[in-house]
Amino acid sequence: MISVTGLHKHYGENHLFKGLGLEVKRGEVVVLIGPSGSGKSTLLRCITALESFQGGKVIVDGIEVHPENEKKDRDYAENIRRVRLKVGMVFQQFNLFPHMTVLENIIEAPSKVLGLKKEDLKAQAKSLLKRINLENKTMSYPAELSGGEQQRVAIIRALAMKPEAMLFDEPTSSLDPEMVGEVLSVITGLVNDGMTSVIATHEMGFAREVADRIVVFDKGEIIEEGAPDDIFLRPRLQRTRAFLSRVNG
Amino acid sequence: MSLLVQLALMLCMAAPALPESGPIEKIKARGHLLWGSDAEGGAPYVFPDPKDPSRLIGFEVDLAEAIARELGVTARQSQNAWDSLIPALERGDFDMVINGIEITPQRQEKALFSLPYYIYSEQLVVRKDNKDINSIEDLRGKKVGTLSGTVAQEILTKKEGIDIRIYPGQVQPYEDLAIGRIDAVLLDLAIAAYYGETNPKVKYTGQPVGEGHYGIAVRKEDKDLKEAIDKVIARLSSTGELRKIYEKWDLWDNNQERLAEKVKAAEGYVGIDESKKAPLYTFLPLLAKGAGITILISSVSMLFAIILGLVLTIARLYGTALLSRLATAYIEIYRGTPLLIQLYILYYGLPNIGISLSPIIAAFLGLGMNYAAYEAELYRAGICAVPKGQMEAALSLGMSKALAVRRIILPQALRIALPGVTNDFIALFKDSSLVSIIAMVELTKTYSILAASTLRFFEFGLVVALLYLLMSYPLSLLARRLEKRLKGERK
Numbered sequence: 001m002i003s004v005t006g007l008h009k010h011y012g013e014n015h016l017f018k019g020l021g022l023e024v025k026r027g028e029v030v031v032l033i034g035p036s037g038s039g040k041s042t043l044l045r046c047i048t049a050l051e052s053f054q055g056g057k058v059i060v061d062g063i064e065v066h067p068e069n070e071k072k073d074r075d076y077a078e079n080i081r082r083v084r085l086k087v088g089m090v091f092q093q094f095n096l097f098p099h100m101t102v103l104e105n106i107i108e109a110p111s112k113v114l115g116l117k118k119e120d121l122k123a124q125a126k127s128l129l130k131r132i133n134l135e136n137k138t139m140s141y142p143a144e145l146s147g148g149e150q151q152r153v154a155i156i157r158a159l160a161m162k163p164e165a166m167l168f169d170e171p172t173s174s175l176d177p178e179m180v181g182e183v184l185s186v187i188t189g190l191v192n193d194g195m196t197s198v199i200a201t202h203e204m205g206f207a208r209e210v211a212d213r214i215v216v217f218d219k220g221e222i223i224e225e226g227a228p229d230d231i232f233l234r235p236r237l238q239r240t241r242a243f244l245s246r247v248n249g
Numbered sequence: 250m251s252l253l254v255q256l257a258l259m260l261c262m263a264a265p266a267l268p269e270s271g272p273i274e275k276i277k278a279r280g281h282l283l284w285g286s287d288a289e290g291g292a293p294y295v296f297p298d299p300k301d302p303s304r305l306i307g308f309e310v311d312l313a314e315a316i317a318r319e320l321g322v323t324a325r326q327s328q329n330a331w332d333s334l335i336p337a338l339e340r341g342d343f344d345m346v347i348n349g350i351e352i353t354p355q356r357q358e359k360a361l362f363s364l365p366y367y368i369y370s371e372q373l374v375v376r377k378d379n380k381d382i383n384s385i386e387d388l389r390g391k392k393v394g395t396l397s398g399t400v401a402q403e404i405l406t407k408k409e410g411i412d413i414r415i416y417p418g419q420v421q422p423y424e425d426l427a428i429g430r431i432d433a434v435l436l437d438l439a440i441a442a443y444y445g446e447t448n449p450k451v452k453y454t455g456q457p458v459g460e461g462h463y464g465i466a467v468r469k470e471d472k473d474l475k476e477a478i479d480k481v482i483a484r485l486s487s488t489g490e491l492r493k494i495y496e497k498w499d500l501w502d503n504n505q506e507r508l509a510e511k512v513k514a515a516e517g518y519v520g521i522d523e524s525k526k527a528p529l530y531t532f533l534p535l536l537a538k539g540a541g542i543t544i545l546i547s548s549v550s551m552l553f554a555i556i557l558g559l560v561l562t563i564a565r566l567y568g569t570a571l572l573s574r575l576a577t578a579y580i581e582i583y584r585g586t587p588l589l590i591q592l593y594i595l596y597y598g599l600p601n602i603g604i605s606l607s608p609i610i611a612a613f614l615g616l617g618m619n620y621a622a623y624e625a626e627l628y629r630a631g632i633c634a635v636p637k638g639q640m641e642a643a644l645s646l647g648m649s650k651a652l653a654v655r656r657i658i659l660p661q662a663l664r665i666a667l668p669g670v671t672n673d674f675i676a677l678f679k680d681s682s683l684v685s686i687i688a689m690v691e692l693t694k695t696y697s698i699l700a701a702s703t704l705r706f707f708e709f710g711l712v713v714a715l716l717y718l719l720m721s722y723p724l725s726l727l728a729r730r731l732e733k734r735l736k737g738e739r740k
């Protein structure tokens with residue numbers, strides 16, 4: 001469903017990805033782990049075209065996005081938009097719209113982008129909020145919610161667009177520890193329902209629990225990948241072992 | 250005894266005892282006679298020599314020099330806005346005022362006047378092709394230009410139904426007359442002779458009206474100086490020197506001959522009829538009208554500035570490279586040049602290329618286009634203050650950039666910019682007084698007209714300041730409330 005091949009990404013002088021590749025099958029849950037600055041966020045941002053890249057290609061459900069120097073392609077902008085409609089994204093900083101209520105945050109894009117009826121969307125949003133026990137916050141503004149609540153709303157907001165896959169970029173990294181659980185359980189529920197997901201996280205227990213496959217990043221490279229038990233119990237590389245022992249304290 | 254006291258005593262003894270000295274002694278000791286006038290008023294009174302603009306010339310310059318010569322000193326001109334020459338004299342900025350000051354009872358309350366040195370009258374000027382205006386009786390319903398605080402203005406005010414346009418200088422009314430913005434100009438004959446007669450598109454109509462006298466004003470307590478000046482005027486008149494000055498400036502006429510007779514007989518003079526010292530409230534309707542125009546101009550201009558500013562910001566931040574550069578250039582030009590110059594160009598400059606705007610449209614455009622540049626900067630700062638994640642979240646939800654800007658970025662940016670925009674509105678409110686230079690009589694202009702004609706600068710000043718405050722204070726209150734509400738929303 002998501003296929004990244006030969007990806008090259010430069011940040012100025014910094015040549016981060018030198019021909020990176022990643023395949024994600026429909027229904028698969030891939031978890032990205034690795035040290036800070038290794039390129040997990042950048043890969044997710046390249047997939048939704050929030051970040052341009054200089055070589056290789058990203059194909060989402062048959063839609064191709066090319067590097068930025070081939071932008072003149074007349075379909076470029078259209079393809080990016082189609083990719084974004086297929087892939088939802090959840091950010092570390094939640095990024096809820098502060099001037100809109102929870103309900104408005106959720107229905108804004110489906111009503112404006114997909115042209116769906118507001119009444120239907122509202123009903124649907126309310127039932128989604130109910131599932132995560134936030135139905136009493138429908139009319140609240142983001143600033144009135146806790147971090148955990150905001151992130152759960154952000155997940156609902158992305159789901160309201162009915163994406164075929166979800167990308168999570170460290171969804172719990174800016175939360176107080178007591179709120180991590182409530183967000184992870186929402187994601188776990190989603191994954192168990194079969195949502196294709198790519199998740200960057202530092203929560204190793206969670207990674208091991210939800211992942212079909214773990215992908216280990218280091219310095220812009222995928223150094224090792226495999227089933228959770230293989231990676232956590234039998235890592236092949238010294239670098240992976242070093243990373244794991246660092247995060248496990 | 251302390252050293253300090255000793256020193257003080259020494260200093261006291263060292264200073265020569267000052268003789269009791271009157272104004273003339275002071276002038277002689279100083280070596281020059283300071284006279285106040287407004288060179289912006291123009292020819293033929295006092296104006297920069299076209300051949301050497303650093304030098305002032307005019308019949309009043311000649312007169313001042315003649316008087317100084319008689320007193321054995323040199324004359325030195327001191328520049329002051331015409332409207333406030335008398336208050337400046339009272340304050341002691343100069344010894345006397347020679348600047349076409351009509352002798353009126355109101356002014357005689359504030360200053361002492363010499364014998365008259367010139368008889369003026371008011372001349373009506375219309376366009377060459379005009380047939381229906383033959384005297385000031387025909388002015389009902391017409392647009393008539395004049396200068397602030399003049400006798401001509403007083404004459405026009407007394408007639409009902411005239412649409413009076415007040416100008417800051419002598420040139421503009423005749424220019425506006427020539428291009429059809431107004432129907433007639435009523436001003437001193439001396440001015441008409443210089444600026445009206447020389448314009449091929451206009452002509453005199455009817456006999457001069459509202460005869461009166463120009464006198465030299467000195468402070469009320471400077472009786473000696475007045476007497477000395479009177480003597481000089483009498484002498485200049487009898488020796489024919491005064492006549493020579495007037496002939497040089499093409500001002501000699503029957504009236505001045507009559508004046509010479511009068512001065513010889515030193516029989517005093519009559520001022521034009523006075524409007525009594527009316528209580529303040531009688532002026533309230535006039536002030537209220539001025540305030541209304543100020544509100545109208547500020548509100549419409551601000552609305553225009555807000556919209557144009559938004560267009561500029563979007564062009565600058567999200568437009569093509571060319572659009573973005575054009576918007577940036579616009580902002581830099583409008584922020585980098587004085588509003589006053591922009592207004593002058595818009596109103597007096599554009600007719601040169603065939604665009605003649607009415608005063609009110611010029612006011613809206615002038616203020617609006619200027620403030621748009623400032624609004625654009627505020628919005629830009631607001632947009633930059635919206636976290637980058639907002640745009641990313643919007644895009645990743647499938648929104649187009651335009652939709653994201655409109656629904657997500659701008660609403661947040663405008664809230665951030667709101668306090669600045671409100672402050673700008675209050676500033677624009679006060680800057681709106683600048684449009685008086687394009688013949689709009691708003692509150693400040695109403696003030697300067699009333700104050701100049703009644704010389705009640707203080708009372709009217711307080712009233713007008715209060716009116717401005719009454720208008721701007723609710724605005725600040727509203728702004729504060731809005732801000733509070735928004736803050737609540739964001740927390």
Ligand SMILES: Nc1ncnc2c1ncn2[C@@H]1O[C@H](COP(=O)(O)OP(=O)(O)OP(=O)(O)O)[C@@H](O)[C@H]1O
Nearest residue numbers: 011014016034035036037038039040041042043170
């Ligand atoms: N906007 C940017 N400009 C320049 N360099 C950047 C930018 N964003 C990321 N980088 C660099 O790219 C590299 C990869 O960053 P990235 O954010 O993808 O890492 P990460 O694996 O998500 O790290 P973390 O676990 O801390 O989130 C880092 O070295 C970072 O300094």
Ligand SMILES: [Mg+2]
Nearest residue numbers: 040041042170
């Ligand atoms: Mg990251």
